[in-house]
Amino acid sequence: MTESIADAGAATETGPGGIRIEDVTHSYRSTSGDAVLALDDVDLTIPEGEFLCLVGPSGCGKSTLLNMVGGFLAPSSGRILRGGAPITSPSAEIGVVFQSAPLFPWLTVRQNVELGPRYRRRPREERRRLADEHLEIVGLSEFVDARPYELPGGMRQRCQIARVLAHEPQVILMDEPFGALDTITRERLQLDLLRIHQARRTTVLFITHGVDEAVLLGDRVVVMSPRPGRVVLDIDVPLARHRDADEARDLRSRPEFIALRDETAAAIQPS
Structure with a gap:
């Protein structure tokens, strides 16, 4: 007690x-x-x-x-x-943003950001909405279909931040x-x-x-x-x-x- x-x-x-x-x-x-x-x-x-x-x-x-x-x-x-x-x-x-962005290279930027909502079993439409909303926040709306290895370091870090935010920790x-x-x-x-x-x-x-x-x-x-x-x-x-x-x-x-x-x-x- x-x-x-x-x-x-x-x-x-x-x-x-x-x-x-x-x-x-x-x-x-x-x-x-x-x-x-x-x-x-x-x-x-x-x-x-x-x-x-x-x-x-x-x-x-x-x-x-x-x-x-x-x-x-x-x-x-x-x-x-x-x-x-x-x-x-x-x-x-509790979300973690590391010094190097640990993104999955075989997934697109949007798919990487959708991982958190997917883990929380959000419906597909909501996952996409959350991903796009947070990619807009970090200024990556034009790169949703790019692969992480196609982006410079600063953009990869933006993607990592968006992924953590979309998980809503x-x-x-x-x-x-x-x-x-x-x-x-x-x-x-x-x-x-x-x-x-x-x-x-x-x-x-x-x-x-x-x-x-x-x-x-x-x-x-x-x-x-x-x-x-x-x-x-x-x-x-x-x-x-x-x-x-x-x-x-x-x-x-x-x-x-x-x-x-x-x-x-x-x-x-x-x-």
């Missing part, structure tokens, strides 16, 4: 699509057999609808934490909950999704993602090495220490969220943006 009351409290605190990370520690054995402590006592609450950016030096456990939130990996101690319920395995309610996890893209494409997709988040208000956990990217995208920025990963900075980003390309460029030169960027950068210690 006590556990159910606690879980109900977590659901109230975060909302049904919110994430609660409670005192999570994770260790593993290296190839030489030594015990390695990857994460140590990480405690975070991500309210429903928040866009949280997670930054830190390489090897600090960012991706490990994301994999645990996704249900792919169990913490050594502590627990992770979505809407008050413990996450113990991957779920249709409550939470989206993004592991450096723009890291391999050129600067122009990355900045365009950053603004697309901001626009989509403003429209959908889906909970997002976004991992990045880019401090500017974190401050630009996040409602909140969390910095982790070198291994073992611990939270060393947790700050809100009180900046306007509705931006076009010109506004985003102007924002980066504002004193408040620079102050947040510098505070975040100063908290990142090399591993």
